[in-house]
Amino acid sequence: MRGAAPMHSTPLLTDRSQLIARLQESPEFDLLVIGGGATGLSVALDAACRGHRVALLEAHDFAEGSSSRATKLLHGGVRYLAQGNLALVREALRERSAMLRNAPHLASPLAFVMPSYHFGEQSFHHLGLWLYDALAGAASLGKAQGLSRLQALQALPTLRTDGLKGGVRFWDGQFDDARLALAIARTAAERGALLINRMKVDGLLSEAGRVCGVQCIDSMSGQRHTLKAGCVVNATGVWVDEMRAIDGRMAQRETRAILSPSQGVHLVLDPEWLSGEHAVLVPKTSDGRVLFAVPWLGKVVLGTTDTARKDLSLEPRPLRAEIDFLLAEASRYFTRPPQRSDVRSAWVGLRPLVDAAGEGAHPSRSISREHTVMVSPSALVSVTGGKWTTCRAMAEDVIACCEQAGLLEARAAGETRNLPLVGGRGESPHAIALSQPPGLHLYGDEALHVQALEGADQMLAPGLSEAMVRFAIRHEYALTVADVLSRRSRLLFLDARSAHDLAPRVASIIQTELGCDPQLEAFRRLARQYLDLP
Numbered sequence: 001m002r003g004a005a006p007m008h009s010t011p012l013l014t015d016r017s018q019l020i021a022r023l024q025e026s027p028e029f030d031l032l033v034i035g036g037g038a039t040g041l042s043v044a045l046d047a048a049c050r051g052h053r054v055a056l057l058e059a060h061d062f063a064e065g066s067s068s069r070a071t072k073l074l075h076g077g078v079r080y081l082a083q084g085n086l087a088l089v090r091e092a093l094r095e096r097s098a099m100l101r102n103a104p105h106l107a108s109p110l111a112f113v114m115p116s117y118h119f120g121e122q123s124f125h126h127l128g129l130w131l132y133d134a135l136a137g138a139a140s141l142g143k144a145q146g147l148s149r150l151q152a153l154q155a156l157p158t159l160r161t162d163g164l165k166g167g168v169r170f171w172d173g174q175f176d177d178a179r180l181a182l183a184i185a186r187t188a189a190e191r192g193a194l195l196i197n198r199m200k201v202d203g204l205l206s207e208a209g210r211v212c213g214v215q216c217i218d219s220m221s222g223q224r225h226t227l228k229a230g231c232v233v234n235a236t237g238v239w240v241d242e243m244r245a246i247d248g249r250m251a252q253r254e255t256r257a258i259l260s261p262s263q264g265v266h267l268v269l270d271p272e273w274l275s276g277e278h279a280v281l282v283p284k285t286s287d288g289r290v291l292f293a294v295p296w297l298g299k300v301v302l303g304t305t306d307t308a309r310k311d312l313s314l315e316p317r318p319l320r321a322e323i324d325f326l327l328a329e330a331s332r333y334f335t336r337p338p339q340r341s342d343v344r345s346a347w348v349g350l351r352p353l354v355d356a357a358g359e360g361a362h363p364s365r366s367i368s369r370e371h372t373v374m375v376s377p378s379a380l381v382s383v384t385g386g387k388w389t390t391c392r393a394m395a396e397d398v399i400a401c402c403e404q405a406g407l408l409e410a411r412a413a414g415e416t417r418n419l420p421l422v423g424g425r426g427e428s429p430h431a432i433a434l435s436q437p438p439g440l441h442l443y444g445d446e447a448l449h450v451q452a453l454e455g456a457d458q459m460l461a462p463g464l465s466e467a468m469v470r471f472a473i474r475h476e477y478a479l480t481v482a483d484v485l486s487r488r489s490r491l492l493f494l495d496a497r498s499a500h501d502l503a504p505r506v507a508s509i510i511q512t513e514l515g516c517d518p519q520l521e522a523f524r525r526l527a528r529q530y531l532d533l534p
């Protein structure tokens with residue numbers, strides 16, 4: 001089945017014991033990917049589409065790192081336009097359309113308004129956004145349009161009125177990051193890749209001075225495995241330097257850290273704060289950053305911050321100053337200033353920013369958002385940086401680099417640019433914008449399979465049925481309450497209190513389906529962290 005067109009009318013099962021058995025039966029691969037975020041999953045999909053034997057190991061859950069904590073925008077990056085980085089913008093705009101095309105159930109166009117409060121600002125913004133759209137060419141989602149003060153208020157009724165001159169409307173895309181990661185993982189699995197979560201790589205194998213495999217530990221069972229591969233790709237996001245350090249120690253070589261991570265906080269508010277279908281982009285906050293308020297899955301996401309961070313926690317905490325900043329900035333643009341008590345959930349992600357100049361003291365805003373692929377003298381391929389929007393193109397670069405280094409046989413590209421992902425094939429009966437509350441539409445053409453499972457009419461929360469939890473466990477690699485309520489459903493990100501209160505019911509379904517510890521208490525602690533603002 002490897003490399004062949006998908007033949008499954010029914011979703012593949014993701015039974016863990018069968019996945020581990022496959023790993024033990026044939027522990028040799030052409031390509032082994034460490035890290036199951038947007039980058040690693042896209043590399044696995046690309047290689048599997050070319051017919052390579054591929055394995056991917058993820059230490060925690062797929063997308064549990066930065067790839068579930070994005071602002072969830074498919075964008076060229078208006079701010080990169082301001083920096084004059086037109087090539088980066090153009091590439092990202094092309095990738096934006098590929099994502100919208102290949103996963104229409106998980107990504108949709110979104111109209112933004114950039115409000116203007118000063119004379120001259122509007123025409124300047126209009127010109128910039130006209131160029132942004134022109135760079136998209138055939139991938140344009142709609143022309144930038146100047147708005148009068150009245151039109152701006154019609155689009156965004158909660159916008160502060162005093163001093164408002166008008167605005168500019170333009171288009172970008174938005175998506176469900178964690179579910180898109182799972183769709184990429186499951187599409188790669190259909191193409192024969194073996195993907196396993198909760199499997200941490202803690203050592204590299206070497207033969208004649210070259211990396212030729214990994215050692216890993218199953219965090220569910222404690223069992224250790226040794227796997228061999230012609231090519232090993234380190235796609236561990238902000239943890240990329242840890243694996244590079246292991247490689248360096250093995251070869252008795254110094255490695256210099258290439259990453260300068262920066263933290264971004266998002267606050268989630270009820271939909272009344274925007275009251276409409278438009279998102280807001282403030283191009284210059286009081287300290288010169290951009291601020292988004294975006295309608296997403298029935299709530300409003302407000303973000304984000306950009307704070308240099310050295311400690312690489314999987315669950316970084318927001319700083320008090322970051323929350324103060326977001327609430328204060330929102331108060332400058334909305335008629336009703338949001339308070340801490342209005343926040344339904346606060347999540348934090350770490351940006352894998354490549355410190356190209358090697359000067360860690362630079363403020364992160366000036367560090368490149370483009371990706372870096374490097375091959376170590378012992379042939380460990382490391383990739384990091386970039387953004388969610390461009391992960392497909394990044395994967396192509398990684399494979400090209402592996403081929404050039406003679407680590408992977410060169411084969412014709414698998415055309416991932418036009419490859420519909422799981423759930424995105426055929427007519428989706430439920431095509432609804434991502435700004436709308438969650439529901440069956442997020443399953444695209446797999447909705448019928450969900451509905452055929454036990455508990456389809458048992459709603460646990462708005463947009464989350466018992467059948468969806470069973471689908472997550474049977475077909476989407478979910479093993480714990482956090483897997484279900486953070487990344488298959490996004491309830492933790494949307495409303496941490498509801499997620500906290502619902503957790504025992506989800507735990508009991510996991511126990512019945514899998515008979516393993518669903519890690520209920522750990523999840524409830526996490527949900528309290530998402531609510532407990534400093």
Ligand SMILES: Cc1cc2nc3c(=O)[nH]c(=O)nc-3n(C[C@H](O)[C@H](O)[C@H](O)COP(=O)(O)OP(=O)(O)OC[C@H]3O[C@@H](n4cnc5c(N)ncnc54)[C@H](O)[C@@H]3O)c2cc1C
Nearest residue numbers: 035037038039059065066067071073201237264349388389
């Ligand atoms: C606040 C914020 C907002 C953002 N907004 C956007 C946006 O709107 N649009 C956009 O396009 N991009 C956005 N991004 C960027 C985007 O989210 C990241 O570029 C992307 O998710 C990085 O993916 P990754 O796979 O490289 O890293 P990750 O998603 O972090 O994946 C790395 C994975 O490696 C695993 N791992 C680490 N060590 C090991 C090991 N030893 N063994 C096995 N696995 C291991 C980790 O558990 C993790 O899952 C944003 C980022 C942040 C932080």
